[in-house]
Amino acid sequence: MPELPEVENIAQGLRHEILKCGVTRMQVIQPAIIRFPRNWRKITKRFVGDNIEQVARRAKRLIIAFTGGGAILIQLGMTGKVLVADADAPVVKHTHVRIRLSNGREVRLIDPRRFGRVWFFAHLDSVHPDAEMEAAGMGRLGPEPFDVTPKKFREILQSSRAVKTHLLDQSRIAGLGNIYADESLFAAGIHPATPAAAIPPAQADKLCRTIKSILRRAIRHGGTTLLDYRNAYGEMGRFLKMLKVYQRTGRPCHVCHTPIQRLVLGGRSSHYCPKCQPLFQKI
DNA sequence: ATTTCATCCTGGAGGC
């Protein structure tokens, strides 16, 4: 699903396609996905006439900023897609927002499962989170994985919960989802059920490194398409075939040929190699 | 304060 690498790829695609373009209309088809503000109808009108000044990513969220100082924040959820299409191209089912551009194209937010959310900001202050940012929970996000030093990471791991569950907690470290959490733990040789605080320092440092390297590789390969994910051009990610454990239950480990196992932690399936990923115990 | 858990939602998969 759209985790950090997928959102980064969408952001890169959007930068090529829509930067500097003028907004001619902003249309909300499915109001249920708009989380902020309540009177979003007024806000959307204010963007008309602005140009798209910046496309940014924070964790798994996408930010499209306008020259008028406003911005739209998009959280893709499970099945959200952001596509650039010709404005007169057929509109598929579950298209919730359309941002018409001056060049005859448009940005479309498509999300069958509707776990995605959208916030409109009249003014975006990127330095000091204001009330609007707070409404979107941006202040509760943990650091970007690439900004986390080994020392900081060892602090993050001070918790009794399973490390897998902990890595998915966006308030601790922001951007990992189920796929890359499992893959990072495999690369670091750590059992997903290991209590976070029980991980020895050397393994913690290794996990800190593997998280970054897995994310970087996934970004380079266009992210992972299991089913729904598409980049801004509608293309699938190519990282699926590089997955070592995720959704490979029962199939042989690439390293030792032991069957990959599946375990439910915090209500999420975790995939791991029982031989390559020892369970560290004791606090 | 921290952590767990049900909930949102649709489409795809598997059973019969």
Place this chain on the structure above:
DNA sequence: TGCCTCCAGGATGAAA
């Protein structure tokens, strides 16, 4: 083929 049930899971907000 068609119906039914189950399942996937990111983030949230309530509950423990």
